[in-house]
Amino acid sequence: MKNKPLFIVMLCAVFASSIAAGYFVPKLLAGTQKGQDVAAVSLSPDPRMSKQPFVPPSVPKKQMDDFARHFPKLEAATQSLYLPDDELVTTQGKKVRLSTFAGTAVLVNLWATWCLPCVVELPSLQKFAKLYEGKIKVVAISVDDGKTPENIAAFLEMRGISPDVAGYLDFNGVFLKKLGLRGVPTSFLIGSQGQILYRFEGNAEWTLPDSTEFFDVFLLQNQ
Secondary structure, three states, rough: OOHHHHHHHHHHHHHHHHHHHOOOOOOHOOOOOOOOOOOOOOOOOOOOOOOOOOOOOOOOHHHHHHHHOOOOEEEEOOOEEOOOOOOEEEEOOEEEOOHOOOOOOEEEEOOOOOOHHHHHHHHHHHHHHOOOOOOOOEEEEEOOOOHHHHHHHHHHHOOOHHHHHHHHEEEOOOHHHOOOOOEEEEEEEEOOEEEEEEEEEEEOOOOOHHHHHHHHHHHHHHH
């Protein structure tokens, strides 16, 4: 291949740009449904969840704009939608659903072992989980294809990440099929009734002042 050096340079540039943007869009996701606004995600309220009237997210524009600077895209929901409530498997082999955490706010993070921005973000999510323990539950779900709970457990242990934070596996590929992800990491803040309130695309430092101000205001307005 005559232009092999040039090809390698171009490949490295694309990879570096994805890291800089904090968002990785591999071929695995490129074939899924194109990303949509939160309001357009083709999901219906889960019949097992209480059907509460939609209350628009209430974090003021200033705090939202300040936090949004750290993401390629941040969206607020405009209608009542829910994440899939299909079974997840934990690294201990137990099966849980997002509805298991009903009654508290949940930060759902979709990540993968092959996604460098995702892996870089995990320690920050763990700090966030400790900071908001008892107030906001962090559920980081691996969307790896072909990985076992044991594989994910070993990956997390090697990096000092608690399975209570990131030890969840979307073993049926439900989130990739239903959410139309543009890439990973992608996170969702869901309210105590299970409704999607905010969608965050890309990785972030979740304990920076802009972040904690956003979530502190969110908690004050959603007591």
